Amino acid sequence: MSFRLQLVVSAIALTLANASFAQPSADKPERIRGTIQSYSAGTLQVHRRSGETVSIAVDDSTGLNAVKAVQLSDIKPGTYVGAAAMPGADGKLVAKEVLVFPEAARGTAEGHYAWDLGANSSMTNANVDTVVQGTSGRDLKLSYKGGNNTVTVPANAPVVTLIPATRDELTSGKRVFVVASHGAGAAYKGLQIVVEKDGVAPPM
The missing domain is CATH 2.40.50.140 (Nucleic acid-binding proteins)
Incomplete structure (x- = not known):
């Protein structure tokens, strides 16, 4: 790096x-x-x-x-990401953007935090455990020290x-x-x- x-x-x-x-x-x-x-x-x-x-x-x-833009398909189980998200209509987290960290930066600011991209927005820096194709995008199951959550990444969300x-x-x-x-x-x-x-x- x-x-x-x-x-x-x-x-x-x-x-x-x-x-x-x-x-x-x-x-x-x-x-x-x-x-x-x-x-x-x-x-x-x-x-x-x-x-x-x-x-x-x-x-x-x-x-x-x-x-640099990368593909959503580049995110695999084991990737370390930072996902900024907001709750959708059903309360589930929907990504506004995803930052794919270089492997050398694994563990950066690990956790789930408040963010400032809008009301109730959050940032999750975590390991990707599973990637599942859903009806509204790809669902990333993320785990971090002390917790886990699932973030849906729509096809139009920036991934960089x-x-x-x-x-x-x-x-x-x-x-x-x-x-x-x-x-x-x-x-x-x-x-x-x-x-x-x-x-x-x-x-x-």
Whole structure:
């Protein structure tokens, strides 16, 4: 696993482990989702989905990765995944996206956590025990320390894995997922950046 990939896995582990993310504070990383406005001289301007534009400092310690689409059929028993999901009409978990972790990252932030992709959304980082084709998609039976659940992955849910990226890819119009700490004033310090590549945007 590359150094950059190790960094992004570490930061994702940090944010996944932080289940009480709903109220950001000065000592708690924040997830920023949006579109790049500009990148220059170590400052990334991101227009957030919520409407405001924020400044994020990028330095040599900032991890930088992109995502690559993989097939749902690539998920087999024994794969380690992170599945963001929301309850369906029947109460069962339906995936909004699935991140397939590299094997070297097995065990990253293992467990079931609150997430921030919508009301009642959750993230499950777990081992895939079984894969069953259902009427609404593939049902992944997931097990983690202390529990297990089943997540249905619809055919249209993004399934991605992480790949290295460079600062040259931080161009205007690209979508990003940023893990950042609160910096001085209204600015942020980028801990990890996952940037769109070849039309594949970070779905997490």
